[in-house]
Amino acid sequence: MKVAVIQLAYDDAEPLATRRERAADLVRAQRGHDLVILPELWGPTGFDYSRWEASAEPLDGPTIAALSAAATEIEALVHCGSIVERLTEPGVEGRTLCNTSLVASPTGELVAVYRKIHRFGFGAGEPKLMEAGDQIVTVGLPTTGHTAALSTCYDLRFPELYRRQVDAGADVFLIPAAWPMPRVEHWRVLARARAIENQCVVITCNTAGTHGGYQMGGASAVISAKGEVLAEAGPAQEVLSVDIDLGEIGQWRANFPVLADRRL
Numbered sequence: 001m002k003v004a005v006i007q008l009a010y011d012d013a014e015p016l017a018t019r020r021e022r023a024a025d026l027v028r029a030q031r032g033h034d035l036v037i038l039p040e041l042w043g044p045t046g047f048d049y050s051r052w053e054a055s056a057e058p059l060d061g062p063t064i065a066a067l068s069a070a071a072t073e074i075e076a077l078v079h080c081g082s083i084v085e086r087l088t089e090p091g092v093e094g095r096t097l098c099n100t101s102l103v104a105s106p107t108g109e110l111v112a113v114y115r116k117i118h119r120f121g122f123g124a125g126e127p128k129l130m131e132a133g134d135q136i137v138t139v140g141l142p143t144t145g146h147t148a149a150l151s152t153c154y155d156l157r158f159p160e161l162y163r164r165q166v167d168a169g170a171d172v173f174l175i176p177a178a179w180p181m182p183r184v185e186h187w188r189v190l191a192r193a194r195a196i197e198n199q200c201v202v203i204t205c206n207t208a209g210t211h212g213g214y215q216m217g218g219a220s221a222v223i224s225a226k227g228e229v230l231a232e233a234g235p236a237q238e239v240l241s242v243d244i245d246l247g248e249i250g251q252w253r254a255n256f257p258v259l260a261d262r263r264l
């Protein structure tokens with residue numbers, strides 16, 4: 001499976017419509033890849049919370065429209081990163097926003113919707129303004145027989161989520177983020193840990209640039225089920241293009257069957 005990881009850079013000045021067009025162009029430029037992935041909240045911004053209300057959109061809004069058209073054009077599965085979703089009715093905490101990841105199929109259908117379970121902000125940002133998701137979400141990787149599970153940014157700090165994804169049949173983790181530079185070592189180490197402990201391929205897609213006063217960490221990566229870093233981006237905008245041998249996951253799990261030794 002050939003994957004393109006689009007580590008998008010943005011700042012506070014670029015209008016959302018321009019950035020959406022730029023992201024769709026970047027996806028279109030990845031013809032020949034089976035899977036393309038964008039970062040978390042690349043449109044509304046990860047850290048300028050004041051923009052979230054105005055940039056919220058429904059699941060069938062302009063972001064999925066632009067990116068599902070691009071997915072159809074290049075016939076790839078496209079993880080659109082995440083949007084600020086406008087829910088059709090208030091959730092259990094009375095809010096109408098969610099940090100929601102979307103996946104478009106190679107024929108342009110919306111095939112996965114994941115609402116971020118662990119909200120980041122310690123009382124501000126997501127916990128204050130958004131509902132939390134409560135569903136494990138997986139998506140089949142077309143023609144491969146493998147299954148990817150979705151999570152977002154701060155979720156990476158909660159290993160129990162990934163065990164549940166493994167129990168749901170996942171052997172690939174797709175993790176978009178807006179992870180800041182001061183904690184980039186946590187990002188790198190935790191991504192490798194999730195790969196090693198779960199014997200899963202991990203594909204992370206972070207943001208670059210500075211917005212809302214926060215410098216983003218980059219270091220998006222593709223990590224094998226053995227925990228080898230197959231490719232890693234630097235701190236600036238960059239597209240990683242990696243051919244992953246998904247067959248190695250089963251071989252590694254058979255040769256070193258650590259998951260079979262779990263004590264539940």
Ligand SMILES: O=C(O)CCC(=O)C(=O)O
Binds near residue numbers: 119155157186
């Ligand atoms: O956990 C962290 O250090 C960063 C998390 C984050 O920025 C997010 O979830 O948006």
